Amino acid sequence: MGENLFLRIILIGSVILALLPLGVGKYPLFVLTLALIYSISAMGLNLAAGYGGQYSFGHGAFMLIGAYTVAIGTAHWNLSFPLALISGMVFAGIMGALIGIPSIRLVGFALAIVSFAFGVMAHSLIKAFDYTGGPTGMFVPALSILGVDFRKSIPIYYLTLSLFLLAFLVVQSIANSKTGRALRAIAQSELVSQTMGINPVHYKLLVFVMSAIYGALSGGLLAAGSGYVAPETFGPELSIFMFAAIVIGGMATQGGAILGAFFISVTPELTQASRETSEILFAVVFALVATLAPQGIWGLIFSGWQRIRLGMSQPGNPE
Amino acid sequence: MSLSLIPGTVISGIIHGSLYSLLGLAIVLIFRTTGVANFAQGDLGMFLAFIALTLLQSFQLPILVVWIIDVIIAAAAGGLVYLVLIRPRPQASELNMTIRTMGLFMFLFAVAVRLWAAHEPYPMPTPFSSGTFSLMGFGIAYTQLGALLVTFGLMLAFFLFFRFTQLGLAMRAVAINREVASLLGVNIRLVTFVTWMLATATSALVGLMVAPISFLETNLMRPYLLKAFTAAIMGGLTSFPGVLIGGLLLGIVESLAMLFTSIHFREVISFVVLLMVLLFWPGGILGHAYKGRV
Numbered sequence: 035m036g037e038n039l040f041l042r043i044i045l046i047g048s049v050i051l052a053l054l055p056l057g058v059g060k061y062p063l064f065v066l067t068l069a070l071i072y073s074i075s076a077m078g079l080n081l082a083a084g085y086g087g088q089y090s091f092g093h094g095a096f097m098l099i100g101a102y103t104v105a106i107g108t109a110h111w112n113l114s115f116p117l118a119l120i121s122g123m124v125f126a127g128i129m130g131a132l133i134g135i136p137s138i139r140l141v142g143f144a145l146a147i148v149s150f151a152f153g154v155m156a157h158s159l160i161k162a163f164d165y166t167g168g169p170t171g172m173f174v175p176a177l178s179i180l181g182v183d184f185r186k187s188i189p190i191y192y193l194t195l196s197l198f199l200l201a202f203l204v205v206q207s208i209a210n211s212k213t214g215r216a217l218r219a220i221a222q223s224e225l226v227s228q229t230m231g232i233n234p235v236h237y238k239l240l241v242f243v244m245s246a247i248y249g250a251l252s253g254g255l256l257a258a259g260s261g262y263v264a265p266e267t268f269g270p271e272l273s274i275f276m277f278a279a280i281v282i283g284g285m286a287t288q289g290g291a292i293l294g295a296f297f298i299s300v301t302p303e304l305t306q307a308s309r310e311t312s313e314i315l316f317a318v319v320f321a322l323v324a325t326l327a328p329q330g331i332w333g334l335i336f337s338g339w340q341r342i343r344l345g346m347s348q349p350g351n352p353e
Numbered sequence: 354m355s356l357s358l359i360p361g362t363v364i365s366g367i368i369h370g371s372l373y374s375l376l377g378l379a380i381v382l383i384f385r386t387t388g389v390a391n392f393a394q395g396d397l398g399m400f401l402a403f404i405a406l407t408l409l410q411s412f413q414l415p416i417l418v419v420w421i422i423d424v425i426i427a428a429a430a431g432g433l434v435y436l437v438l439i440r441p442r443p444q445a446s447e448l449n450m451t452i453r454t455m456g457l458f459m460f461l462f463a464v465a466v467r468l469w470a471a472h473e474p475y476p477m478p479t480p481f482s483s484g485t486f487s488l489m490g491f492g493i494a495y496t497q498l499g500a501l502l503v504t505f506g507l508m509l510a511f512f513l514f515f516r517f518t519q520l521g522l523a524m525r526a527v528a529i530n531r532e533v534a535s536l537l538g539v540n541i542r543l544v545t546f547v548t549w550m551l552a553t554a555t556s557a558l559v560g561l562m563v564a565p566i567s568f569l570e571t572n573l574m575r576p577y578l579l580k581a582f583t584a585a586i587m588g589g590l591t592s593f594p595g596v597l598i599g600g601l602l603l604g605i606v607e608s609l610a611m612l613f614t615s616i617h618f619r620e621v622i623s624f625v626v627l628l629m630v631l632l633f634w635p636g637g638i639l640g641h642a643y644k645g646r647v
Contacts, residue, residue, distance in 0.1 A: 087448075089448055089451070089452070091392070091455065133628065136628050136631040136632040137631055139635070140631065140635050143390045143448075143451070143590070144586070144631055144635075146390060146448075146451060147390060147582045147586065147627075148627060148628065148631065150392070150579070150582075151579045151582070151583070151620075151623075151624050151627055152624065154575060154576075154579055154620060155620040155621055155624045158617075158619075158620045159617070159620070159621060162617035163617075270575070271459075271462075274455060274458070274459050277452070277455065278455075278456070278459065281452060310463060310466050310467035310470075311467070313459070313462075313463035313466070314460065314463040314464055314467065316459070316463075317456055317457075317459040317460035317462075317463050318460060320455075320456040320459060320460075321438065321453060321456030321457060321459075321460060322456075324449065324452045324453045324455075324456050325438060325441050325442065325453050325456075326441065326442070328442075328445065328449055
C-alpha cells in the first residue's frame, strides 16, 4: 500500500472512531473500548515478538502490573489516575529489563520460558496477598481528573482511542526508523547484522522493554474500563491469548496485531458463546494458523489483494 | 521452625524434584530431536490423567490396568500430535513449532476446563497402598515413595534404552546431527514420531503420579511444567543426566527455601532459580550452551 493511501485510511478510520460514541449504544462502545485496549497490548507484543523475534509468553503479566498499579495506586497510595498509569508503565519496564537481561543473550527459547514463568509467578503472587485483594481482586476507586470519572464509558473510550492512536504511531515510527531497520537485519541474520555494527542484544532488549510498557498501559486502561481487577483476568491464559492474537492476525504487521486483538475480544461478544467454547475456538484457530499460515490472516488478505492487483495490471499474464 | 525439620524437608524436596526431572526428561527428549520447547508437555499429562479418571469411572477397571491403558493412549496421542501439529511444513522455524505447541497447550486446557472443571478437584486413586510411614520424623505417603521409585525406574529404563538399543542409538544420532544421521540411513521421521510417543507417555505417567498426591484438577500440571522447564534449562536443555540432577536440586532448594520463608513464595523461588541459572550457568549446570539446531 502506498504511503498516501495508508495515511488516508488512518485519517478516515480515526474520524469514524472519534464520532462513533454519538451513534452507538453503551454496550457496543464498551466492547469497542476493550478491543482497542487489547489492540494496544497486541501492538506492544508485536513489537517484541513480530518485529524483534523475541517470543514473550508472559505479556499478561505486564498487563497485570499495569492494572494492579492503577488499582493499588489509586486505592491505597492516593495517586492520581495518570500518575498511577505511568508508574505502572515504569514498573513494567523495569521488570521487563530485569527478566530480559539474563534471557535475551541466549537462544530464543530462554525468553519464551522465562517470560512464561514470570506470568505464572506474577499471577500466583498477586493471589496470595490481602493487600492486592487476594483471589477475589479489588475494585478501582473513582478515577477523577478535573471532575471527569474515567471509569465511565465515554471518557475511557476517548482516552483509550487517543492512546491507541499514539501507540500506533510510535510503533509505526519505530518500525520505519533505524531501530526497525536494525531489527529486520537481525531477523535476516544475526551474524551479518553484528558485522555491520548492530548490537542485537541492545535492540532485542529495547523492543522487549517497550512491549512490557505497552502491556502495562493496556492493563491500566483495562482496570479503569472495567472498574475491577481480579487475578483470573491476568493469568497465564491472557499471555497465551495475546500471543494467539498476534499470530492469528499476522506477526510483524500493525494491521495484523489490531485484527487479532479485535478477533479475540469481539468474537465472544458477537457469538455470545460461553467462555470455554470461545477459548476452544481460539485454540483451534491459533494452532491452525500457526501450522498452516504463519503470515496470519492479515498476511493472507494482503497477499490476496496483491494477487488481484497483479492480475488486473497484467491482463492475460498467467501466474 | 527448628533445624530438625531439614532432613525431612530434603526428602520431600527429592520426591517433588524427581517428578520435575521426569517431566523435564520428556521436554529434553522432544527438544533434542525436534528442537521444540514443548509447552503442552505438562497439560498432556493433565489431560491423560483425566482420561484415566474417566476410564476408572466408566469401566470399573483396576487402577493398574487403567495406568497401562492410559500410557498406551498417551503414546498414540503423542504420535497423533506429531503427525497433525509438527509434521506439516517441516521447513518452519523452531520458534514457529514452539508456538504450535502453545496452541496445543491452550486447546487441551480449554477442552479440559469445558469437560471437567465444573466438579473439580477430583480425588484420584493410586496403585500404591494408602497411608504413610515415618522417616526421620517426617511422614511420607506410600504414593510419594511409589512416585519416586517409578521415576527412578523410568530414568534407568531410558538410560538403558539409549545405551543399548538400535532405536535409542538412532535417537541420539538425530539429536546430535539430523543431516548426518539421515545420510547414515536413520529414518528421521520415524525417530521423531517415536520420540513424541515416548515423551507423551512419560507425561501421562507424571500426570498419573501427581494427581493422587494433590487432587486432580485442570491446573494440575501448571507448576510442574515451569519446574520441568527450569530443570531442563539447568541441564542445558539437552542433557539427560543434567535434567535429572537439575530437577532434584530444584526440588530440594525449593523445599528448603519454603521452610525458611512461606509457601506463597513457591513459584517465586523456582523463578529466581531459573534466572540465576540463566545468568550464571547459561549452558546448564553440566553442559555447554545450546547454539541452535545444526
